[in-house]
Amino acid sequence: MAEIVFDRVTKRYDDGQLAVNALELTIADGEFLVLVGPSGCGKSTALRMIAGLEEISDGELLIDGVIANDLAPRDRNIAMVFQSYALYPHLTVAENIAFGLKVRGTDKAEIDRKVAETAQLLELGDYLARKPGKLSGGQRQRVAMGRALVRSPKAYLMDEPLSNLDARLRGQMRAEIARLQKMTGVTTIYVTHDQVEAMTMGDRVAVMNKGVLQQLAEPRKLYDAPANLFVAGFIGSPPMNMLAGQIGTSGGSPALLLGELTIPLDAPALAARPALTDHQGKPVIAGIRPEAFQVAPDEPSAPGRICGTVAFVEDLGASLLVHVDLDAGAVVASGIEDESGDEMTSARTRLRAVLDGTLGIKGGARIGLTVEPARIHVFDAATELAITH
Numbered sequence: 001m002a003e004i005v006f007d008r009v010t011k012r013y014d015d016g017q018l019a020v021n022a023l024e025l026t027i028a029d030g031e032f033l034v035l036v037g038p039s040g041c042g043k044s045t046a047l048r049m050i051a052g053l054e055e056i057s058d059g060e061l062l063i064d065g066v067i068a069n070d071l072a073p074r075d076r077n078i079a080m081v082f083q084s085y086a087l088y089p090h091l092t093v094a095e096n097i098a099f100g101l102k103v104r105g106t107d108k109a110e111i112d113r114k115v116a117e118t119a120q121l122l123e124l125g126d127y128l129a130r131k132p133g134k135l136s137g138g139q140r141q142r143v144a145m146g147r148a149l150v151r152s153p154k155a156y157l158m159d160e161p162l163s164n165l166d167a168r169l170r171g172q173m174r175a176e177i178a179r180l181q182k183m184t185g186v187t188t189i190y191v192t193h194d195q196v197e198a199m200t201m202g203d204r205v206a207v208m209n210k211g212v213l214q215q216l217a218e219p220r221k222l223y224d225a226p227a228n229l230f231v232a233g234f235i236g237s238p239p240m241n242m243l244a245g246q247i248g249t250s251g252g253s254p255a256l257l258l259g260e261l262t263i264p265l266d267a268p269a270l271a272a273r274p275a276l277t278d279h280q281g282k283p284v285i286a287g288i289r290p291e292a293f294q295v296a297p298d299e300p301s302a303p304g305r306i307c308g309t310v311a312f313v314e315d316l317g318a319s320l321l322v323h324v325d326l327d328a329g330a331v332v333a334s335g336i337e338d339e340s341g342d343e344m345t346s347a348r349t350r351l352r353a354v355l356d357g358t359l360g361i362k363g364g365a366r367i368g369l370t371v372e373p374a375r376i377h378v379f380d381a382a383t384e385l386a387i388t389h
């Protein structure tokens with residue numbers, strides 16, 4: 001087991017590509033850390049540096065307090081499950097899983113026991129005698145997992161290990177990996193694109209963008225209090241609605257002025273964030289999670305009421321994902337794209353609301369929405385940082 005520390009670690013590839021930029025991150029002994037971020041943000045590079053497969057350009061990597069920058073991969077005792085799993089094609093599933101143990105000279109009975117145990121866990125019992133060429137993609141991925149799980153390493157590094165599995169197996173493995181990790185207490189760093197994996201598996205989640213760590217927090221904190229616009233837009237599915245505007249006044253009281261839309265900031269919203277008052281007149285971006293909306297009671301002119309027409313509805317069973325074209329012209333903040341891939345800056349503003357599945361809302365209907373002002377995230381448009389106090 002190990003504590004892993006990135007002390008301002010930078011990776012610049014030979015062609016000049018800055019993949020990881022001054023990463024400061026401490027992964028506690030026994031922790032399950034999830035690393036998320038868009039494609040190309042440096043997740044795999046960060047993992048590969050821990051494994052010793054990528055040279056560190058600058059800064060120090062410490063494993064259990066020892067500088068590991070120049071330690072050979074085999075001397076690190078770290079097991080990695082790669083994004084593209086490489087199995088030995090001429091060995092059977094059982095031999096592939098046993099390979100690492102055999103090399104270390106583990107005795108045969110012990111190997112057999114561990115292989116059987118791992119195969120059972122990964123539902124590979126029926127395939128032990130097969131060669132990888134005769135397995136499905138998901139089965140191959142499980143063999144690759146098995147090779148890592150069978151060892152007793154200081155740390156597990158997992159790079160999208162479930163990406164080729166179907167939804168059922170994925171859900172099952174997600175729970176199994178989390179359970180196994182808690183049981184063994186082996187430090188684990190897990191890379192994923194998957195929101196659900198990030199939110200459910202990690203003790204903490206590190207969000208990266210363009211090689212830079214954006215926020216490191218417990219999943220709930222990341223969701224409830226994203227530190228900046230990037231994290232707010234990246235975490236959560238469907239994504240947060242973002243509207244550009246400023247903080248001004250309406251009827252003498254502070255309000256969010258978002259294009260033609262005015263949302264009064266009530267006492268609870270201001271009490272939690274007095275700094276909002278200091279931002280009067282400055283450009284801000286308001287972020288509203290789709291599930292923060294409620295269908296408004298039937299009073300057409302209530303303050304803060306968001307009125308529009310339902311463009312279309314995605315029925316998700318338990319809930320409805322309702323796409324609403326607002327009556328008021330407001331500007332959807334850049335970075336959020338509509339279905340056609342165009343940035344929406346037109347007068348027609350579309351918001352997404354997640355509403356109760358039993359409401360029976362249909363396309364073309366008129367709808368009024370409200371949102372508790374305290375649940376609106378407000379970001380300084382210049383710094384892109386959340387206004388949190």
Ligand SMILES: Nc1ncnc2c1ncn2[C@@H]1O[C@H](COP(=O)(O)OP(=O)(O)OP(=O)(O)O)[C@@H](O)[C@H]1O
Pocket residue numbers: 013014015017018019037038039040041042043044045046083
């Ligand atoms: N060997 C390499 N040489 C040069 N640039 C590289 C190399 N490997 C990766 N990169 C670049 O470094 C950046 C980070 O890549 P990395 O593979 O770490 O991203 P990632 O977050 O794992 O992405 P994905 O989610 O697509 O797997 C990317 O811009 C990528 O193009």
Ligand SMILES: [Mg+2]
Pocket residue numbers: 043044045083159
């Ligand atoms: Mg990757």
